[in-house]
Amino acid sequence: MGTFRKILLLFSAFLMLNSFKAPQGEGWVYEREKEGIKVFTKKSAWGKLRDSRAEMKVASTPEQMLAILTDFNNYQTWMPRCKKSRLLARPSENEYIVYTYLSVPWPLKDRDCVMRMRIDKDAKSGVITITQTSEPKYIKEENNVVRIQQMISTWKLIPSSQGTLVINEYGSNPGGDLPDWIVNSQSVENPLSTFENLQQKVVSKK
Secondary structure, three states, X not given: OOHHHHHHHHHHHHHHHHHOOOOOOOOOEEEEEEOOEEEEEEEOOOOOOEEEEEEEEEOOOHHHHHHHHOOHHHHHHOOOOEEEEEEEEEEEOOEEEEEEXXXXXXXXXXXXXXXXXXXXXOOOOOOEEEXXXXXXXXXXXXXXXXXXXXXXXEEEEEEEOOEEEEEEXXXXXXXXXXXXXXXXXXXOHHHHHHHHHHHHHHHHXX
């Protein structure tokens, strides 16, 4: 093999490795890429669980993506295992209290989650940040359903020349009788499915 060809192959390999590089200094490990969606994981603050990070570019504005994420009655159209969702309250102009119900395979118990969603938009950059945190005591727990006590999620909707860069970082402790290994087995598949469904939602809105 000629010297030039060797250099070309090494350079190509370097570009490929850097294209899969995780966010710097945050401990994220690259896991998988599909249809322009990249998924990373890292150790969670909750025991042996794994947090997830997913990112993709979509041909829509941040406001159009925000409209999907604040369509509270239709989370089941893009959120894996979500059977129902609804808005419980709106404490302020940019804050919402949202309820979601998640199905879990038998014989394990289903989960539900009450979360506070805060939306902030940077007037200069146009970046929309959505912060979601669990509010487990906001309403009474249902029988035979495990309330998720610990959850934090952050969405970044960043305008770009192609549309919007969407980034979501998510971590939770579903509690109850779910073994850590089962939860961790979904730390890649769940964000991947979520973003695939959001891609389809964007296309259907056009």
